[in-house]
Amino acid sequence: MSQHQISMVLDLNKCLGCQTCTMACKKLWTDGDGMDYMYWNNVETRPGQGYPRNWDKIGGGFEDGKLRPSELPSKEDYGQTFEYNYAERLFQGGLQAMPQEETRNTPNWDEDVGALMLGENYYFYLPRLCNHCTNPACLEACPRKAIYKREEDGIVLVDQERCEGYRYCMKACPYKKIYFNELLGKAQKCIFCYPRIEKGEVNACARQCPGRLRFVGFLDDPSSAVHKLVHVHKVALGLFPEKGTEPNVFYVPPFNPPRSGNYGKSVLDDPRMPMDYLKYLFGDEVVDVIRRLEAELRHAQNGGTSDVLQLLIGRDEHVRYQIPRHETLVQIQGAHKV
């Protein structure tokens, strides 16, 4: 357990699926050799296959305190990386800009497909990054002790010098948020933009988000938005809590709008998506969270003021982000070193 835990809350009711966060992360961290296929931050349509394909069904996490077995995602599961025929298009003319090879699977392959319920389509976007778990299965699995959780902020990192590319961590992570750089023979993952965080700057994915759906701060800071949303108002939940890793990325579940033609009805009474699907993602507690959010919405619609909804609007950066500069945190130098 680290002394402090930095955290992110994402309001899924506000995500546009624009992938600006994905590109911000890609340009900053994963444009090097061997990293083409990696999206440390990705946005996937739910219901859907996810990235990597079927990551939520292939294992990992804990069961009865022990690491669960898992498949290792293949390159095809992550999706193809390809170039376009720009040279032909620009200099020969008459051609469409097309991928240079037939595409069979890409990240976000099933964008906006969703599913049907009572004849109506439904889907929502699920942005994903490393959960920087309190009980990281990746750390538990690594025989090299190459993975460590920083005392000062709880960020989970892979020591690139110690890593031997064994990929036990990739199997152990129930969220499949560790990637293998085959060219370097190293496991690589989201670093929660720690060089930015150390300067008091928010993560690139959050900074670039036009939907203003990301809240970042320390969970143990009572003045932070993340603390309020998770611990005070209790409207944000981790993904797959039963996997036992105690994720520190939380989601405000989609609860609005209701089905068409049923304005004013509760999502719980007349859901536009199967509640079992939300329970599958966020656990049974999601019903209570939606009940709380609906009560707040009703209160606001009746002319009251809802602190939760005002906070979730997240008008300004100072409302969404509370990141103290690193020198103000308790520093335990070298505590993670083996």
Added chain:
Amino acid sequence: MRSVIGLLICCAPAWAQNLLDPTSAEWRSAATMILALHRTPPLYSTDAPASNEVQSVQAQVLHSAAGNFVRLEWADKTHDTADLPKAERSWQGDHLVAQSAATDRFSDACAVMIPARPTAGDLNPSLQMGDPEHPVQIFFWDSTRGAAVMEASGRETTKRTGQSFPAQSRYVAGKWVVTLQVPGLKAGTPFAVAIWNGSQQDRDGRKYFSIWYRAQ
């Protein structure tokens, strides 16, 4: 510490110019020993247990003025290796980045472990990568990434020294033949062999291993 379970491998003096060549004539006349291999027990619950597909390795040892050499030969139906493009940790320039072609493949590999310091009598270091009083040197060869010298003083203490060593390999007709130059493998030195089968997701402690033998 384990006592020697003594199977002796006879070594002829050899003066070959290039004993690293697995096809060198010197190896044809060298004494051969079949070393039984064992699977390590399932160490990691993330991985399914593996079947025992590589049951033995043929080992030869030659000492010459050029050094001490080991030739290992084992059957492996799957040729698990990759030819990787050169990669930089930080990309610069206008070229396209090199891509990772796969995320789930592992390489065939082998290693020879010897005591890092001379041992007394017939005692050997622990087979689990030595022990604090009896550290070991490991001459590790990976079919994709080449040769690397490692050192260890017990399980989960293995680390690379940053040094390489001469090694050559051939994969023909379902068999690997790998020759390694192991400076410390003098006559009478205990050694143990490990084999990794990439198609069984072998890496790290998930492998085949022999008991200690001595080259005489």
